[in-house]
Amino acid sequence: MSVDMGVNLGGLAMKNPVTVASGTFAAGREYGDFVDVAALGAVTTKGVSLNGWEGNASPRIAETPSGMLNSIGLQNPGVGHLKECDLPWLADRGATVIVNVSGHSFDEYVQVIEALEGASVDAYEVNISCPNVDAGGMTIGCETASVEAVVSRCRKATQRPLVVKLTPNVTDITEIARAAEASGADALSLINTVLGMAIDARTRRPQLARVVGGLSGPAIKPIALRMVYETHRAVSIPLLGMGGISTGTDAIEFMLAGATAVAVGTANFMNPTATLDVLAGMEYYCEQQGVESITELIGALQC
Numbered sequence: 001m002s003v004d005m006g007v008n009l010g011g012l013a014m015k016n017p018v019t020v021a022s023g024t025f026a027a028g029r030e031y032g033d034f035v036d037v038a039a040l041g042a043v044t045t046k047g048v049s050l051n052g053w054e055g056n057a058s059p060r061i062a063e064t065p066s067g068m069l070n071s072i073g074l075q076n077p078g079v080g081h082l083k084e085c086d087l088p089w090l091a092d093r094g095a096t097v098i099v100n101v102s103g104h105s106f107d108e109y110v111q112v113i114e115a116l117e118g119a120s121v122d123a124y125e126v127n128i129s130c131p132n133v134d135a136g137g138m139t140i141g142c143e144t145a146s147v148e149a150v151v152s153r154c155r156k157a158t159q160r161p162l163v164v165k166l167t168p169n170v171t172d173i174t175e176i177a178r179a180a181e182a183s184g185a186d187a188l189s190l191i192n193t194v195l196g197m198a199i200d201a202r203t204r205r206p207q208l209a210r211v212v213g214g215l216s217g218p219a220i221k222p223i224a225l226r227m228v229y230e231t232h233r234a235v236s237i238p239l240l241g242m243g244g245i246s247t248g249t250d251a252i253e254f255m256l257a258g259a260t261a262v263a264v265g266t267a268n269f270m271n272p273t274a275t276l277d278v279l280a281g282m283e284y285y286c287e288q289q290g291v292e293s294i295t296e297l298i299g300a301l302q303c
């Protein structure tokens, strides 16, 4: 039986629902020896800003039970490098591309999008949820007023599908989701990392130089599933679900909770072909369950 794996994420046609979580797959080239990037529903690039950012001081990675903490701080070489080196490589391979956009100010988000409008990009993912920067990032994504301000300005800057990435570090994610939808988002992605910290008892010091970082990996999957479920019931635009996905079954669970597409993140660090394994697992599930189109599963949770 052949399963129709195609989905539409707010105007972005994806040949299957699987993309990568920004920041865990670089710009795709780094995984080129392992993954045919054109086989994925989309490649989502690492967050890019107008000019390069150095990121935070080390140590900025710590391993935790069933997860990892990071405080990278959106290190990236800037939008010019992405345009000159990475986007042409992805275009040559026929990849569908989502560029993750970051900024220290509302203006910077718009400037990054404007810089990319002539480039081979299929959609933008606006990151208003990074916990590891002092200005921009999560500070914007926690208040409805700033969400409305940045999303409506990005909306005016492009006709391309606009995905807005939400933080789980809020009291009520559905309030933020509705604000993003009302301001012109075509889709929402969730969740970014969960605030956490790790301590080395022997040295009595925090394991991250920045003390607090973002938790990702299987440890956060139940939180992410709950938030996808709640958000699906609160908005009518499609969702890109992520948080601890490492198997096809994990991904199917996100679709049942209400995701239209899914992103594989931290799992890429342990298994560079995790994306392809997740995709194969999803297809196998559909064959076993007699699912003809993967879209049948979106929000099909029976409570």
Ligand SMILES: Cc1cc2nc3c(=O)[nH]c(=O)nc-3n(C[C@H](O)[C@H](O)[C@H](O)COP(=O)(O)O)c2cc1C
Residues within 6 Å of the ligand: 021, 022, 023, 024, 046, 047, 048, 070, 072, 074, 100, 127, 130, 165, 191, 192, 193, 215, 216, 217, 218, 220, 242, 243, 244, 245, 263, 264, 265, 266, 267
């Ligand atoms: C090392 C690292 C870097 C990340 N960088 C970004 C980023 O640049 N932009 C962004 O929106 N999210 C970033 N994230 C968050 C992931 O895209 C994703 O939302 C989160 O890790 C949850 O998914 P996972 O548990 O499958 O990793 C990063 C995560 C990690 C672990």
